[in-house]
Amino acid sequence: MNPRLAESTSPYLRAHAGNPVSWFPWGEEAFAEARARDVPVMVSIGYSTCHWCHVMARESFDDPAAASEVNAGFVAVKVDREEHPEVDAAYMAAAGAFTANLGWPLTVFATPEGRPFFAGTYFPPQPRGGMPAFRQVLAAVREAWEERRDQIDGTADAVVSALAEVRAGGGAASALPSIEQLADAARVLASREDREFGGFGGADPSAPKFPVATALRFLQARAVREAAAEASAVADRALAAMAASPLRDDVEGGFFRYATRRDWSVPHYERMLTDNAQLLEVALDAGDDETARGVAGFLLDVLQQSSGGFGAAQDSESWIDGARSEGGYYARDAAARGDLEPPAVDGKVVTGWNGLAIGALARAGARLGEPRWIEAAQWAAGAVLETNVTADGRLVRASLDEIPSRASATLADYGQLAGGLVRLALATGDVAYAVRARELVAACVAPDGSLTVPGGGDPVLAAQGVGAPDAASDGDEPSGPAALADAALSLWMLGAGDAWREAAERVVGTYASAALGQPLAYGALLRTAAALVVAPRQVVVVSEEASGPLATAARGIPADVVAVVAPAQADAFASAGFSLFEGKVAQGGVATAYDCRDFACRLPVTDPADLSG
Known part of the structure; x- marks a missing residue:
């Protein structure tokens, strides 16, 4: 058993601790070893619920002969992409110089100084379909290292130089998109709709199909619904199609990662926290309460850990009748599942992803009258803020079994957690969550207004x-810049001050041109852009009774801010610098609603009938 991996905070690394490969975790120690031995570094990147990562592990990393060749000629480094997304992004960008078929497992060969010089993805144990065998790749790389070092150094220098040029070529700030430009971007996105089966895709029946929740969230933005209703409807149709398809587990309610067919059939059976947290919000805004309740149930009953935090994902594979089965568990009905061991859950509590779940559950719990969901969000927030924080207050990327990882948090972790905490503050009336969110965003904004990772x-x-x-494009989650812009704008809507709106505007302006040109890749940023071009609607109910008729009516309004607070909580928000709550009282001791829209506040009302949608 390899103690370097067995003691890791990553379930993915722990799963490889028994390999005969002498793995190192990501860190300087591995590169120092490579320099001492004058051998290249083989960096293998994957994640615990990746099917082909499991396959390559069984075929090659568990094979003593292949492991012997790795150990003799390389220093092997195993990386959990979910724990080290910055490492994954850097090596994935480098791998693009060598292969167009990017994905995981990702196999990158680098010099002892960390400069990539060759890369690929899955390599089979024997040559197959035009792919060389893993051991053939090892032999070729080792021969090149020993016989053609100058060529390797030249390739590595070129790759590193190209990456540096990409990072230096960040976009310059431009004007914010107009509502017309955003409507046009939504229409471009809508033009990619699969008219027969919903979602985005072409006519190829065998092409993989992803939910792309970030893009759906953009199409559901209020400004888009008002300016391009026909485009906005694409999101509702996509959600309905996915919810009625094999992409959704009709027993436990969660959505699978993607489908391998155009009609949403033959799913890739892993179930990710990122997808389900965002699709919960898509369902909520589509008015599909049944789907929303199913997703929330999956988050609470399957992914939430004993610590309170949400695990990263549930595996696609499980043991059935003594053999590994991909998807076999999910093919059974509820009764048959009861006799099976469920697929393993990666219990790694990723900071930003928990922020997405916290925000979604808090908002959905308030809207649908489910206090258990809000309590689950509070439990998760407590777990993250207690464990995933260093002694000096900085975030770490993740934790496992309440042990924090050494991996640094990303901009996305700060932004996604901050956004979730703002939404939790609104659902609970507890200003402490909003104050912590403000601190997290402030830590990422440099004096010149640029974004920086603490x-x-x-x-x-x-x-x-x-x-x-450096990019604000989305993968399967909102990017760091997009998440921070969303959180900053949310703070401004609470009355935290114009500096927060200006921060959001700077981020959106920086990436506006790229986002308008590629709306499918920038849905999260475009959603914030859409919130910037319309006047916000903010509804505050001050009441000692959190579930009274006026509070219930307010929570059904599709406003940007809906807060139900006790009088003391309103005072606490105001005292903490959130001016939206200043002067908000329960008039005559009766529950009172304050409806502010188009930068003007209407007269307070006490009758639910006076609160119009």
């Missing part, structure tokens, strides 16, 4: 000069 990001990449491209 602590400087991954120290090994920084020392090697190999960094990830």
Whole structure:
């Protein structure tokens, strides 16, 4: 058993601790060993619920002969992409120079100084379909290292130089998109709709199909619904199609990662926290309460850990009749599942992803009258804020079994957690969550207004000069800049001050041109842009009774801010610098609603009938 991996805070690394490969975790120690031995580094990147990562592990990393060749000629480094997203992004960008078929497992060969010189993804144990065997790749790389070092150094220098040019070429700030430009972007996005089966995709029946929740969230933005209703309807149709398809587990309610067919059939059976947290919000805004309740149930009953935090994902594979089965568990009905061991859950509590779940559950719990969901969000927030924080107050990327990882938090972790905490503050009336959110966003905004990761990001990449491209495009989650812009704008809507709106505007302006040109890749940023072009609607109910008729009516309004607070809580928000709550009282001791829209506040009302949608 490899103690370097067995003691990791990553379930993915722990799963490889028994391999005969002498793995190192990501860190300077591995590169120092490579320099001492004068051998290249083989960096293998994956994650615990990745099917083909499991396959390559069984075929090659568990094979004593292949492991012997790795150990003799390389220093092997195993990386959990979910724990080290910056490392994954940097090496994925580098891998693009060698292969167009990017994905995981990702296999990158680098010099002892960390400069990538060759990369690929899955390599089979025997040559197959035009792919060389893993051991053939090892032999070729080792021969090149020993016989053609100059060529390797030249390739590595070129790759690192290209990455540096990409990072240096960040966009210059531009004007904010107009509502017309955003409507046009939504229509471009809508033009990619699969008219037969919903969602985004072409006519190829065998092409993989993803939910792309960030893009759906943009189409559901209020400004888009008002300016391009026909485009906005694409999101509702996509959600309905996915919810009625095999992509959704009709027993436990969660959505699978993606479908391998155009009609949403033959899913890739892993179930991710990121997808389900965002699709909960998509369902909520589509008015599909049944789907929302199913997703919330999956989050609470399957992914929430004993610590309170939410695990990263549930595996696609499980043991059935003594053999590994991909998807076999999910093919059974509820009764049959009861006799099976469920697929493993990656219990790693990722900071930002928990922020997405906290925000979604808080908002959905308030809207649908489910206090258990709000309590679950509070429990998760407590777990993250207690465990995933260093002694000096900085966030770490993740934790496992209440043990924090050494991996640095990313901009996305700060932004996604801050956004979730703002929404939790609104659902609970507890200003402490909003105050903490403000601190997190402030920590990421430099004096010149640029965004910076507290602590400087991954120290090994920084020392090697190999960094990830600076981009606000979304993968399967809101990017760091997009998440921070959303959180900053949410703070402004609470009355935290114009500096927060200006911060959001700077981020959106920086990436506006790229986002308008590629709306499918920038849904989260465009959603914030859409919130910037319309006047906010803010509804505050001051009441000692959190579930009274006026509070219930207010929670059904599709406003940007809906807060139900006790009089003491309103005072606490105002005292903490959130001016939206100033002067908000329960008039005559009766529950009172304050409806502010178009930058003007209407007269307070006490009758639910006076609160119009």
